[in-house]
Amino acid sequence: MGRAELGSRTGYSESTIASFEQGRRIPSAEFIARADEVLGAHGVLLELVEEMERAQYPPFFRDAAKLEREAVEWHVYDTRVVNGLLQTEDYARSVFTMHRPVLDEETIGQRVSARLARQQFFSRKPLPTTSFVIEESVLRRRLGGRTVTRGQLEQILLIGQRRHVEIQVMPTDREEHAALTGPFTLIETKEGRRIAYVEAYKYSRLFTDRGTVRELEEQYGVLRAQALTPRESLAFVEKLLGET
Incomplete structure (x- = not known):
């Protein structure tokens, strides 16, 4: 044929x-x-x-992507850009367009499609318990320009209204911060395994040893207590949207 x-x-x-x-x-x-x-x-x-x-994914993310499709809990701390699970198509395209070395259009389109496909995560059953802590600076950074930023803030508000998702903002004026070592993701599988995922430049690692996972769980727990509550966070994002 x-x-x-x-x-x-x-x-x-x-x-x-x-x-x-x-x-x-x-x-x-x-x-x-x-x-x-x-x-x-x-x-x-x-x-x-x-x-x-x-x-579809960069090599360093492939193992995490498989866990993401099966996780019963998924908790994320972000410091640089809005997490891929929350990104709009325009925001994701802006992120990949800014990549250096420059990616060709086919690769950009492929990665954007793969990123958007990940968002089926929010509607699969059983619904995974999910939370995000996002640095205020991430939300104020106008990647892609005003229109892209507004669309991204609106998307965060929509996803944040789902009952199984909690989104919290970590204000820049906080005097205490439990996770200055950088971003990470905490995962619980359907078998009850608890895993930590840490990503850096062209590198990622899944930690399964209980000591490391417990340390990051402690950081995340304290960080959530230090951040705005989910309700306060959505109000903050709405305020930012009005200013953008």
């Missing part, structure tokens, strides 16, 4: 099919499912879905 016919029968352009074949783009799970049916592969292609999903 040629590219044109496969594209026609799966709903993708011939150029997109060529990009998949030549490794310039990573096919989505939806395309793989359609192609498996059209080509009569009897599930052989479907076995590649998980591998393709992993390939």
Whole structure:
């Protein structure tokens, strides 16, 4: 079957099919499912879905992405940009566009799509217990300009209204701060394992030893007590939106 016919029968352009074949783009799970049916592969292609999903992410995030899809609890402290789970399409595109060395448009589009797909996290069942502590400076940084920033603040307000999500802002004028060592994520799996994820430049690490995880859990607990409450935080974000 040629590219044109496969594209026609799966709903993708011939150029997109060529990009998949030549490794310039990573096919989505939806395309793989359609192609498996059209080509009569009897599930052989479907076995590649998980591998393709992993390939959408930078190598340092792939293990964390798998945990994210299965976690029953997910708690995040952010210091540089709004967390990927909260990002709008325009904000995510701005983040990847600012990457140095410069990323090509196909890579940017691929990473934006993968980031947005992660947000299915908020609607899967059972609903994961989720919290975010965000530095005030992150919310005031106008990445992408005023319109992008406003859209991002509005998205935070919407997600923050979900009953299983709590968002807190850490004000810059606080005299005490329990997590000056940097950002991290705390994870609990459905098996009850507790894991800490720490990310730096082209590097990440999952900590499973109880000592390290306990230290970061203590930091996060104190940090949440020092930050604005969830209700105060949403009011603060709304105030910022009015000023932006």
